[in-house]
Amino acid sequence: MEGYKVCVLAVVWVLIFSPVAHSWGVDGHLTVCRIAQSRLSEAAADAVKKLLPESAEGDLGSECSWADRVKFRYHWSSALHYIDTPDDLCTFQYNRDCKDEDGVMDRFNDLMNNAELVHTDNLTEALLFLSHFMGDIHQPLHVGFTSDRGGNTIDIHWYRTKTVLHHVWDTSMIETFETRSYDSNPDGLIAAIQANITGEWADQVKAWETCGSNVTTCPNRYASEGIKAACDWAYKGVSEDSVLQGK
Ligand SMILES: [Zn+2]
Secondary structure, three states: OOOOOOOOOOOOHHHHHOOOOOOHHHHHHHHHHHHHHHOOOHHHHHHHHHHOOHHHOOOHHHHOOHHHHOOOOOHHHHHHHOEEEOOOOOOOOHHHHOOOOOOHHHHHHHHHHOHHHHOOOOHHHHHHHHHHHHHHHOOHHHEEEOOOOOOOOOEEEEOOEEEEHHHHHHHHHHHHHHHHHHOOOHHHHHHHHHHHHHOOOHHHHHHHHOOOOOOOOOHHHHHHHHHHHHHHHHOOOOOOOOEEOOO
16 A cells, blocks of 8 residues: 555554553544534434444444554555644645645545545445544644644643643643543533534534535645644744643
8 A cells, every 4th residue: 555645644653552441642533523423414323333343332432543553554544644734834735735646635535435445445444534534634733834743843841741742732631621620531521512512613513514515525624724723822832842731
């Protein structure tokens, strides 16, 4: 499966090497997928349930980090977890940033339309890839600057813990927030976000769900929003050895 370079990098290596039953890094993906599953149409929900492995017990969230665990088995997939954009421009342009044809951007539509195009005839795997990449592309630093590999080379402290900026956005913030506010239970965070979707953010939902005519996903928009959020929030005011913490 060579030639699958694409727009760049991966998530936290520790997730791959330590498949702890419920490591914190998993919770971001779990949260995205549980919320998505709760919003599916009846027909889509039935299809998802049929495709999930028995071990998932009907819970898409429990399998949403599968794509991180198969980067070595499916080598071609490892470059689909991130997109590199030019330093400091804070924009995404498909023609500039996705020079290889088989990038994650193209895969969104492939995954939606034809599983064979993503080199698997296994629809379960196609579902798990799509669910995972939808989470990745919405984590701001998965669409990040090229030279710092989406914040992976920026050493910082999260409170007193030495880590890198990318890891803070993948894992540390979620861990800290869940621990403080929800007794370390992701269900509390999920419920809070769902309450916002039906409340405070309700007037934005229609726009989130609408990509345009005849398209079911809009990865260009997701990526553009991602790098903008990275500049507005993740990179803002951060330099080597910054100390970051919650408010
Ligand atoms: Zn990923």
